[in-house]
Amino acid sequence: MPTFTDPVPDATETYEAMRALAHASRTFEQPEDMYGVLGDLLGSVRSLEQVLTQIATAHESSRNRAADDAGDRAAGVRDALATAGELRQAAALIGEAERRLDAASAAAGRIAWHPAPELQADAGRVINVVFLQGGEADRLLDLIDQGGADAAIQELAGYDSGDETVDAALENGYVYDTPPQGPLDRTVQLDAYTLVYNQDHRHLGLYRPADALPSPVLLGLEDPRHAATTTESPSSATAAPSGVRAGPILAREAAREQSRRDRLGTPNIHRQQPGTQAGLRLGR
Template sequence: MPTFTDPARDAGEAYEALRGLAHATRTFESPADTYAVIGDLLGGLRSLRQVLDQLAAAHLNHQHHVTDECREYSGGAAEALAAADKLHQAGTLIDQADDRLSAAMTHSGRIVWNPQDRLVERWAGIVFLQGEDADRVLDLIDAKGVKACIDHLSQWDYGAETTDAAMVNGDVHDSAPVYAGDRQAETGDYAMTYNPHAGHVSLYRRHMIRAEDAIDPPAESHVPAPRSTPTRESATRRSAVREGGWFEHPGVAAVKQARGLSL
């Protein structure tokens, strides 16, 4: 606790308090607390400015009553004047720091740390192909490159309709899935994952959703099973793709059938 009467003791406590603050500010559990910390630092900086002036005054007031290490009064006076001058210069620099810290506090006060409309990135599945359907696309990659293939597959992206189908099918991911041996290429908002050896191709589109609608991933990451052996989900998808055309997402096919859009 400050004594308000013992400069040496209070200076020691101020030093320990700053050490503690330096340790505590390594992380902020609530970033909004930074505004209050800046405000307290600003108050402390102004007190420090006052302390520097008072230290300088103490040196000036006693300049004629001190000596240097050689017991010379003239030397002691010169050292006291030099110390006071440096303390005044430090005070001038504190004024500049005060201006910068005040500006930082103004900007920090304008921040909304937890906006309700914050968006997070997710990746919605557009199409998944394997077998002969994937082979044709892999041939297209060899012939014209990955960008041309992504542009081609993106023609089967029906926007919100495809996104809704991906949501229903659970085909929305924190990042575009990449399995062992897969290759990946991105163009704009699209990411294509393909594996010539396993014989599958997937296309995903970046989709932004509200942060409060996002579901946190499980604590333990799930290692997906190899795709070389089709699972029930894979078989269902492949069947739906063939029924709706080469690249049509199974969810989109179902929506189109319900709307009477399929042939």
């Protein structure tokens, strides 16, 4: 909550709010929401111009207390005045941005948005499987650094529950033409999955086409040794190597094919999600 009296926690809260908005504004499910966001941003920019000017004034008025690390007061005064000058230049640029944003808001206010056609999980549509950010994403982002993005995709694939994941994406509007990504995001593809991640903003999301699933091995439905056997010798497709439970695997495969025939969907995969952290769905 803002204090209105202590600039330090209020600045921290402002940074966190802008960081959240930078992520959330990558997509807008309802385009009419953009006008309200622009209005709030216009007010924020006006306040930012005022804040910069006030901090510049504070540097000027407090310059008699300034010194460098060696105790040189003359150097400290020079730096305080230089800081104030740069801040006033920044405030002037923010003032120009405010005028541009005001004009954009006025133009946006003249737009009449029409309802979008009903969203369907057609072939080629992309759903969000899971989205993690902040502390929930740290371990997997570190895993990308240490073992590569494929290792993170293989773990995140455990959140994919087939039809249940597709239904949840449709219900919550997490369906896209292409995986949403910001200018600084990185993408990696493995089988049917696309991983979008950002080490600086500490978030990552896993996406796939609504009508496609990756290999059973990647999903954890089939032992890799069994997959290798079936690839090398089609006649042994029903024979599982020692220790592999072939019955449940084949049953799931049959269910998958039946589901594909029923509709452009994917199979129900009944399993626990990996780890103890809950996956967040991407809503914006």
